[in-house]
Amino acid sequence: MMITFETPDQPDVHALIAELDDYLYALYPAESVYALDLHSLLAPNVRFAVARDGDGAAIGCAAVLLTPEYGEIKRMYVRPAARGTGAAGRLLQLLEQAAASAGCADMVLEAGPSQPEALAFYARIGFRQCGPYGAYPDDPYSVFMRKPLGKIA
Template identity: 60%
Template sequence: MQIHLESPQQADVLALIAELDAYQQSLYPAESVYSLDLASLPTDTLLFAVARDGQGVARACGAIVVTPEFGEIKRMYVHPDSRGLGLAKRLLALLEDKALARGCRLLTLETGIHQPEAIALYARHGYQRRGPYGDYPDDPFSVFMEKPLALAA
């Protein structure tokens, strides 16, 4: 599988994002699903990565929205048929590297309590729990995490 930065505005990627939305809506009440319309963002604030199989089909994706204060991980999703291949780990590593190259020094994220695999992935990669940030409410269905990024010595 190849992973590259791409536009999210592609039919197969939009289908993957729609799967993610449906999955989250099956787990949480509507008011606790904090989806982000990637098309509404200025393109210079978005890092969007796609993992594609040997036939070029999008199998996983993830994004970081870079703001002056922090980068926020959004839209991380691996198609069920492609789980267990290390794609989330590889997506996360690429996105972290690209965010650091843009000068980002702190990554944040919001995930849900019913997604233990996601929480474990982030914890394994140095993310620590924290309280709500930005415009997020203190939602009992949410888990907030952060990770400082540092330049390699």
């Protein structure tokens, strides 16, 4: 498996993002899905990582939105067939390294309560629930989490 920063503007990455969108919109009302669109993922303060299998097929992706205060995880997704391979952990590790290099003190994320596996994964690697941050509203379909970057493994 190979995990590198790439542009999200690739057909196989578009397919990953479309799968993630289908999943999220099946779980939550549209107004409670706070996803970055492709244009936003191309912004200079966003780093986008792709996990590829041994054949070069895209099996996962994730982005970090870099701000002066924190790095925010966005668009984290690993195809179901590739779960349990370590792809999610390696994607997150690369994002945390990028955020730390940019001077961010914390990593933050917003996920939903209907994703218990994702929430458990984040908790296992040091994220703890917190209140809304940035411009997010206090939404019953949102779970906010934070991890100090000083605890990077």
